[in-house]
Amino acid sequence: MEDIVARRFTGSFTQQEAIPSEAVEAAVSVLQSGRLHRYNLAGGETGEVAALEAEYRDWQGSRYCLTVTSGGQALQIALRASGVKPGDAVLTNGFTLAPVPGAIAAAGARAHLVEITDDLRLDLGDLEASIARSGAKYLMLSHMRGHLCDMEQLMQICDAAGVTVIEDCAHTMGAAWNGKRSGNFGKVACFSTQTYKHMNSGEGGLLTTDDAELAARATILSGSYMLYERHGAGPEAAAYEEARYQMPNCSARMDALRAAILRPQLAALDSNIERWNARYGVVNDILAADAQITTITRSNAETFVGSSIQFRLPGFSAGQCRGLLEAAARHGVELKWFGGREPVGFTSSHHSWQYMQGQSLPHTDQVMATLFDMRLPLTFSEEECALVAELICEAVSEVAR
Numbered sequence: 001m002e003d004i005v006a007r008r009f010t011g012s013f014t015q016q017e018a019i020p021s022e023a024v025e026a027a028v029s030v031l032q033s034g035r036l037h038r039y040n041l042a043g044g045e046t047g048e049v050a051a052l053e054a055e056y057r058d059w060q061g062s063r064y065c066l067t068v069t070s071g072g073q074a075l076q077i078a079l080r081a082s083g084v085k086p087g088d089a090v091l092t093n094g095f096t097l098a099p100v101p102g103a104i105a106a107a108g109a110r111a112h113l114v115e116i117t118d119d120l121r122l123d124l125g126d127l128e129a130s131i132a133r134s135g136a137k138y139l140m141l142s143h144m145r146g147h148l149c150d151m152e153q154l155m156q157i158c159d160a161a162g163v164t165v166i167e168d169c170a171h172t173m174g175a176a177w178n179g180k181r182s183g184n185f186g187k188v189a190c191f192s193t194q195t196y197k198h199m200n201s202g203e204g205g206l207l208t209t210d211d212a213e214l215a216a217r218a219t220i221l222s223g224s225y226m227l228y229e230r231h232g233a234g235p236e237a238a239a240y241e242e243a244r245y246q247m248p249n250c251s252a253r254m255d256a257l258r259a260a261i262l263r264p265q266l267a268a269l270d271s272n273i274e275r276w277n278a279r280y281g282v283v284n285d286i287l288a289a290d291a292q293i294t295t296i297t298r299s300n301a302e303t304f305v306g307s308s309i310q311f312r313l314p315g316f317s318a319g320q321c322r323g324l325l326e327a328a329a330r331h332g333v334e335l336k337w338f339g340g341r342e343p344v345g346f347t348s349s350h351h352s353w354q355y356m357q358g359q360s361l362p363h364t365d366q367v368m369a370t371l372f373d374m375r376l377p378l379t380f381s382e383e384e385c386a387l388v389a390e391l392i393c394e395a396v397s398e399v400a401r
């Protein structure tokens with residue numbers, strides 16, 4: 001018994017890797033130049049921000065790319081640029097992170113929540129019913145925790161109903177469905193470069209689209225003034241004819257310092273995705289072998305980025321779930337439980353979003369009641385990941401016993 005209690009992991013679940021030295025050097029050059037504002041360029045200079053936009057556009061395989069100050073700002077701008085008006089209904093996942101309903105509220109729209117399935121994806125049956133019931137013309141689809149739903153089927157449903165899809169790709173930068181990148185299905189996609197996502201600039205966001213007018217509206221909304229021709233990956237000037245007079249300036253520009261540290265990280269993203277997935281594989285295999293733990297099913301059509309892992313304990317009571325958080329913490333493992341009544345840390349429960357109309361989501365609530373989540377930072381080695389997974393299994397058996 002003492003032996004088991006003594007097994008303790010000492011790593012930090014919130015410690016990301018250092019910013020690569022190339023990125024630090026690029027940041028120092030920006031600081032030395034004094035030109036931190038994206039439009040403050042020397043003659044003939046492209047600037048770090050426009051260069052990042054062009055590189056991300058090429059990596060993502062979209063026609064246009066716009067950087068902004070955060071993923072949440074990208075979502076809000078994407079909604080407005082897609083035509084969402086105050087009072088409009090916007091469908092979104094019943095299980096997502098608070099910036100998603102936050103962006104809908106900031107656009108003055110009404111969030112209409114859609115149920116999720118046992119494997120954390122949007123329930124396409126409830127999506128169809130919700131479209132019919134709400135008459136919504138927009139879906140802000142959150143690929144929450146990197147789980148993609150059947151994107152072909154989803155697009156079929158939305159196209160048939162004339163619903164515009166805005167993809168929240170905060171957890172799917174680099175993921176794909178049947179070889180097509182997440183973000184390239186809907187009308188517009190939003191990504192985050194906040195510290196806990198797949199690239200780290202502290203705060204930051206990216207928006208991609210193939211629609212020239214939408215890109216122009218988003219650019220003006222982001223606070224481009226009439227300097228939009230300095231964008232590296234924006235549409236041609238003609239696309240701005242209406243947007244330049246119609247769109248308010250919401251001042252959400254990315255600065256050169258953040259762009260400078262993101263460019264080398266973008267170059268390393270594919271190899272980091274492999275490193276995340278190796279860690280995910282180690283943890284998932286160990287958890288899947290435990291009879292009490294239900295891991296989340298993945299489709300063969302899905303290429304994902306395992307930067308976090310989720311699992312369920314369908315047989316556990318609320319008391320046992322709380323017990324598991326404590327038992328895991330005694331082993332040095334930081335788990336998040338989505339079934340708690342009071343919001344803690346990063347909030348994902350629709351019950352704590354009281355600024356919007358309360359909605360009944362019995363299945364989502366049932367799934368979240370025994371749902372756990374854990375970050376897999378790249379600072380953990382694969383051996384450490386194996387230890388963490390074994391400690392979770394130990395904690396589960398201590399609580400179940």
Ligand SMILES: *Cc1c(COP(=O)(O)O)cnc(C)c1O
Pocket residue numbers: 070071072073096097099100142143144145168170171192193194203204205
């Ligand atoms: C992080 C996150 C966002 C937006 O993040 P910012 O912190 O605003 O950059 C949006 N959706 C989900 C699901 C997220 O986890």
